[in-house]
Amino acid sequence: MTSTEPYRPVATPTGAEKVDRAGAVRRALRSLVAEHGFHGASMSAVAKRAGVATGTAYVHYESKEALVFATYLEVKRELGTAAMSAVDPSASFHERFLTMWFGIYRHLQLEPERARFLVQVDSSPFARPAHQLAMSAYDDPIMAEATPETLALLAPLPLDIIYELGLAPAIRLAASGIELDETALGLIANACWRAMTTA
Amino acid sequence: MTSTEPYRPVATPTGAEKVDRAGAVRRALRSLVAEHGFHGASMSAVAKRAGVATGTAYVHYESKEALVFATYLEVKRELGTAAMSAVDPSASFHERFLTMWFGIYRHLQLEPERARFLVQVDSSPFARPAHQLAMSAYDDPIMAEATPETLALLAPLPLDIIYELGLAPAIRLAASGIELDETALGLIANACWRAMTTA
DNA sequence: GTATAGTGAATGATCATTCAGTCATTGCCA
């Protein structure tokens, strides 16, 4: 039997780094969800944008759900790294917070599709399982900032809410695409600080 | 020709008020989106939950999109009414804000599916057209609070962002389903006030 | 009798997922 030849090899450009097809699929999901919502992110559309065949996505991910979770985890992890990269551990908590806030905002502003993907997952029914998975899959360096010393400065509220008042606005601002000058950004970051700390 | 008899009349219960099928469809969409996201809210599922035939939804709404917009508009309108219902126009802006904040929160807490529907639409690609439509379709009494006098008390930021810092947290809190005591709620409402007003 | 609301089966499109089959790589034996 046999017949057609449906496999265009790999092209391995000049023996360099191998292509990361799983990563391409994750990025394609990110951008399609950001642009058109989950509705417009079918597996075939994702595969097409990633430049791979539909079946390839399933080589790397068991299901669409698994792909969504993996993508969410990657975005969260990169966000945590970006948030902490410039933080000086010896600075005051207020300064550390502002550095984190701007770290998050700048990171997402550079590629707003990350922010739009995040807010969409976080307000969908995926949110609960995704959070659960994120908590068990890695240590979030942002949450690690919540120590007895810093908590003493914060309003006596659940951590989710502190996060929602303090850092989530940076994500939503980046997702909105609204462009603001340095002054306004500083105003907002400090507004978040005021919201999360005790009056 | 003819054959089957596929029409179970109306039942008009004891000649009382006529059934509001369009409203039932809107409520069904709300609850299904709140529970399972847009993904789980197919027109047939919506119709089934509303207790009507699939075609009935299309008697009242041109398309699924139109139904989503109409539902969004209804929820927004009711929210505006709830926010303002207890506001005393002669009170200070701080007091008026707190009344609005609690008005929103209580209204949504009573039926959290409204809140969950809202946050889901507001972070989907539906958000932009839905906002546009809401702005042109009715006067939002909440936005009418933004007068020269009140704006003087607020941080010099775009109104969307003021809303995001001040009132949106009430919606998200209701959507989260987190139960808090009166003290914590007052803390959060005042945190929002601090965030939106100048330092 | 005309207009309006309602019905649910039928239609065609689209979706997630599967799979038979192709290619590249690797490890193993001679």
Next chain:
DNA sequence: TGGCAATGACTGAATGATCATTCACTATAC
């Protein structure tokens, strides 16, 4: 070293499910 079987990435057409929307028809209201 050269040959080769096994492994796993990759492909895209095929499958069955599900979806939005339509429509021929029926009942009710005016």
